[in-house]
Amino acid sequence: MxxxxxxxxxxxxxxxxxxxHRVHISSRIGEIRVKSWFGGGKPIADGTVRIYAIKDGIEEFYLEGVTDEKGEYGFQPKIGTDAYRVEIESTDLPGHRVEEIINMTSMQSAGEGIRGETExxxxxxxxxxxxxxxxxxxxxxxxxxxxxxx
Amino acid sequence: MVHISDGVLSGEVLAAGWLVTVVALALTLRRLRAEEIPKLSLTTAAFFVASLVHVPFGPTSVHLIMNGLVGVILGPLAFISVFIGLVLQAFLFGHGGITVIGVNAMNMGLSALAAYALFRMSKMKNKVQVGVLGFLAGGLAVALAVILTALVLFLAGEEFTAVAIALLIAHIPIIIIEAIIVGSIVAFLLRIKPEMLKLEVSG
Incomplete structure (x- = not known):
């Protein structure tokens, strides 16, 4: 016993x-915006963003960009995509990377669609x-x- | 910010980190005695919470690590403390990845043990020397953790010198702050509870 x-x-x-478990990315429907920050709340500015589009379980590279001073990055959704995998890597502190899957189906059914802030x-x-x-x-x-x- | 995130390191490096961590845990857990658990828990709590103290530095934000303090106070048990603290930090604060806990524990745990080894050189010395060694141990633990992190990132394909310099520069305030904190705590403990440090001190 x-x-x-x-x-x-x-x-x-x-x-x-x-x-x-918590993640450091939030996203919003419309233009999809992702936001990333370090543990203390300081934004990951100038972070390298890589976005992969997932359709029917197949993932392919979509686009790459850089976060602004607020740690944010916005991108246009691609028609017919089921989900996006977003990677953001800090250029100032090597080895610091966050990753999040944005599921379009659940985001649309959830209306507003803010994720990643339930920590x-x-x-x-x-x-x-x-x-x-x-x-x-x-x-x-x-x-x-x-x-x-x- | 010596906590490496998920997805950065290769499977081989992650496995090697876990292997070192498991072996170190197995070796140090055998030394654990019931009477040392309260000290272990309290020190781990300090290590766990210290990572929330952030110091803005240039474009980034670095936080306290306190592996030097853990090494000086806990000695060989430091690795257990660092491992538990890192698990809690990863799950509750998102500091560092989950798969990388082995590597992060290796980097910070071995540095803590090195700080302890340096601090033990103070055997049979006077109080001033003990305080100075505490100061050096606090700084050494952070610097070593940074260098080990740079080495691991080098194995992941990053350029070692550039990464090591970038991380070391970002951690200069932390190295100084932690050296002062550990030196002060050692001096304080010597005055009020010297048996905690298990040293034979003269004068």
């Missing part, structure tokens, strides 16, 4: 983490992180105590 509880706790932790607030993130740490410390102490008693 205890093993099951530990396994369940670990599973819940993993599920919680997966749900909390946790910073404070929620901090509290969640401290909660995880407390939980992990508890699990580790339980494990070590059981090992000692065995």
């Amino acid at each position: 205890k093993k099951f509880l530990i396994a369940l706790t670990i599973l819940l932790i993993l599920l919680g983490m997966a749900a909390a 946790l607030s910073t404070y929620q993130g901090i509290i969640a992180g401290l909660g995880y740490l407390l939980g992990l410390a508890g699990i580790a102490m339980l494990y070590l105590a059981r090992k000692k008693n065995a």
Whole structure:
């Protein structure tokens, strides 16, 4: 039973983490605009944008551009495209890249179509992180105590 | 900003990073004692939250890393702390990619261990020397993490010298800030709770 509880706790932790994954791109229907920013909220200016159009599961390169000083980039939709894969890479800090799939079908059915802004607030993130740490410390102490008693 | 994102590195580099991380975790987890868990958790919490302290620098924004502090306080257990902290940062704050956690943990964890190795040179020294070594360890951990990150990006096809210089320049304020923070914390701990540093200090 205890093993099951530990396994369940670990599973819940993993599920919680997966749900909390956040991306740094938002997009809007009309002209499609993407916005990217670093962790602290500073826009990724002059970032290289690469857009790939996906139709019937086949992906092909669509266009390339550069973000403005607000970290934004706009492009015209291509008729008949199911989804776009957008990559934005910082030119100032190598190794920093964000990627997001914009699904046109779900965007249209959602009306306004703003995505990527459902992340946790910073404070929620901090509290969640401290909660995880407390939980992990508890699990580790339980494990070590059981090992000692065995 | 030594957190590399997803999609930048090749599969081989990612696998190598995970391999180093798993081996380092396996080796250091065996040293974990129950009485050290509160210290480990608190230091990890500091490391996890420190990444939210941003310093605007030129066209970019860099944040504190604090792997030097983790190394100095936790010693060999630093790798566990860095790994857990990075997992939480990646999932909760979007700092660095998920598949890259192995590589990022390797870069920041090994640097933390190097900072610890440098700091341990302070054995049997006086308080001033310990404080200075804390200062140097704090700066070294960040600089080393940056160099390792540049090396990994070089393996991904980037030009090493240019990337290393770009990252190092962006991190100059962080290297200085963290050196001061770690030096100050070491000096403070020496005064109020020297046993935390496990050093034999004279004078």
